[in-house]
Amino acid sequence: MQIVLGNIVRFNTRFLYDCVLGRASWNSSVKITPEAFGELRFWNNSLRHLNSSGVEICNLDAENTFDFEVFCDASDVGFGGYFSACLDARFESGEVFGNWHNHERVQSSTWRELAGVQRTVRSFAKTFENKRLIVSLDNKNVEHILKVGSSKMNLHGMASDIRYNCKENNINLHAVWVPGEQNKKADGSIMMTGV
Structure with missing residues (x-):
């Protein structure tokens, strides 16, 4: 299925896979979690449409196909997100930044x-509505998680929330990794958090 539909298959079967792995033995019943049930609902509602669309075969130059360029970064103190318009001069730019709560500071990088990324997309959801975003990150793990999900359910839940927010606002998000030195715009937003 992944060959025809792409990374959406891996992303939208993570919770189901976790349920299968969680059973007591090979012959045991599989207990479906609410998150896994949500994935089943997704496939029930989307499979016919996805089957007719298939996966995109060509790659286009990002500068010519995205409405907004978004840069996100985080430290142990806070996060920052910055966006600028790629195509439409009516949209200037914007940024969001904030500090972590104590229980968030101890989370993994x-x-x-x-x-x-989640807070940046939420903050500008109405601005990004019906738009295509290229999100530049200096963390390869996050780029990968945004594309195919994570086996760590807390991270996968966050990625699912981002996808849900994008779907609700018709936002097409494409994540790319950039070396840290090329992510200076987001670094500037983080500086405002007091790092």
Whole structure:
């Protein structure tokens, strides 16, 4: 199925896979969690449409196909997100930044980076509505999680929330990794958190 539909298959079967792994023995019943049931609902509602669309075969130059360029970064103190318009001069730019609560500071760097993306997308959801975003990250794990999900359910839950928010606002999000030195715009937003 992944060959025809792409990474959406891996992303939208993580909770189901976790349920299968959680059974007591090979012959045991599989207990379906609410998250896994949500994935089943997704496939029931989307499979016919996805089957007719297939996976995109060509790659286009990002500068010519995205409405907004978004940069996100995080540290152990806070997060920052910055966006600028690629195509439409009516949209200037914007940024969001914030500090972590004490219980968030002790989370992994991957969690913090993913939470930064989540908060940036939420903050500008109405601006990003019906738009295509290229999100530049200096964390390869987060890029991967945004594309195919995570076997760590807390991270996968966050990625699912980002996808849900994008679906609700018709946002097409494409994550790319960039070396840290090329992520200076987001670093500037983090500086405002007091790092």
